[in-house]
Amino acid sequence: MAKVTFQTDLCKGCGLCVNACPKGILAIDTDKINKKGYSPAVMTDQDKCIGCAFCATMCPDCIITVEK
Amino acid sequence: MAERVLMKGNEAIAEAAIRAGCRHYFGYPITPQTEIAAYMAKKLPKVGGIFLQAESEIASINMVYGAAATGTRVMTSSSSPGISLKSEGLSYIAGSDVPALVVNVQRGGPGLGGIQPSQSDYFQATKGGGHGDYRMIVLAPASVQEMASLTMKGFDLADKYNMISMILADGTIGQMMEPITFEDAEVATYEKPWALTGTEGKRKHNIVNSLYLKPDELEAKNFERFEKYAIVEENEPMWEEYMMEDAEICVVAFGIASRVAKNAVVAARAEGIKAGLIRPITLWPFPKKALAAAAEKVNGFVSVELSMGQMIEDVRLASGCKKPVALCNRAGGMIPSPDEVLESLRKAQKGEY
């Protein structure tokens, strides 16, 4: 059981977390636009998250918190 | 107890700096000021200080910047071409409002110029040198004694106003030997809450910086800094007046030129020419009030300079162009003789400016 939280308003939608995720459960939500005007990264299937923190490791804006 | 010693001007600066509590010197060799570095290299390690020869003038002024930012009393010294290289750092130090002492033992220019004494960095020292709106306190010693006393004064003013103090000397005073006295002076200390010392987790971080990307912030910072400069202009001008009580011709000269000029004033008096001397000790702030007062009573001014005529512009400005101003000058490392100055006073007596 693991949990990934994004500070969505600070996300710049670069997608590096999406590519880093070994489970393929992160995505850029192109339907949304955050305060900065970017489409942010979102978790698509929290249950499959293994809490490896690869997403956070690659996030240039340090907006991801991982709990396990 | 006051101590009387025979010293070279450059060494007097170094010794005075140590006595003023300066324990950090960063520099790069250049004639005719290298004795300062050599003295520091010898003495500082013995008093727990650091002498470091940098790879360039640029590096040394930036070491001064870093050291000054920690709130440490620090200095560098150089001569004209080296000061040009340091000018980038001077602008950053001024733009960050940290105190430092910088010595320029001037030599002839422009370019590589020569190694003989000159005063042709007056503009560079008093009008900028580096980029942007900023001022430095510029002190012009005219004797080995003043090399020492103005160095101590310079450190104090730098700390008092968080500014650069520049000792604008010349190769003559740097190289010559005179007996001087070191008074036992108390070294004043100043609070430096802005200093980089590490937060120790007890305060918000300090930032020493000259970058303000928002133009309104940068403008406000400039106005704030110039309010400080106005206080310096009000409180800190220093000058010497010699035989000015009844003078009809006012000679204006600083540094080594003022000593020649003083002799010429004495010789002129012997010929019945009522000459007097105003010697600016601070070139910035320029002793404007003294010049303005003189302009009310003298017939004219003679600016004696080891340059093509730089201070003469400030003499004209400070005297409100009320009276004519003549230039008596030598350049390139040459020094006028008292007779040359006397000749210009004779001309002034005849109304030839």
Place this chain on the structure above:
Amino acid sequence: MAVVFQKPKSLADVPLHYCPGCPHGIIHRLVAEALDELGIEGKAIGVAPVGCAVMAYDYFTCDMIEAPHGRAPAVATGIKRCRPENIVFTYQGDGDLASIGMAETVHSAARNENITVIFVNNAIYGMTGGQMAPTSLPGQVTQTSPYGRDVNHCGWPIRVCEMLATLEGPEYVTRVAVNNVKNVKNAKKAIKKAFQNQIEGKGFSLVEVVSACPTNWGMTPQKALEWVESDMLPYYPIGVYKDRSAAKEEK
């Protein structure tokens, strides 16, 4: 549930101004994590460069100073010589460290100045809009090498680590990259070691971090990281170029 990853305390809680996907943010975080883990944030004094990271002084919670372009190692020298008890680091880009500031870099290394230098090499001038850097690759198209870097005209890129490793002076010179999770983790170890060296008084420690500039390279962030692997790392191989203490231990 326990927190396994969060923003380090030494990284200020403000949004970074960097472009989307710019690895500066990753490298800032690695520096901040090192400060946190070694417990030296309160003693640290950082020197920001001129370049994209010019405002690094807003991002680290320790005391900071902003240096003139290329002069960070000289400024750091001044600080460290006055306050040897503090931990002093510079954070510089390739233009700052390897072009205008090369003399300061080489001489602070030669003096084995006890400072930590974080050198971000992304082969381009970012802040000014994508001009050729001293580390731009042969043939690399930039604003000032629009037909590709012609080495016969403007010379060859400089391999800083290899060059500094020839000096007696420096303690530790290493090159890492931040183009994937494994490399980021190794970069973290190197940065931490570079600070640990300073704590132990070992001297000049430089970590070159091969990074990316998606915006000025004209690539997506992910594509830029792939270009690091395919083009940058062959020219700038990852590795430890000098580690005096380790070499001594081996003997």
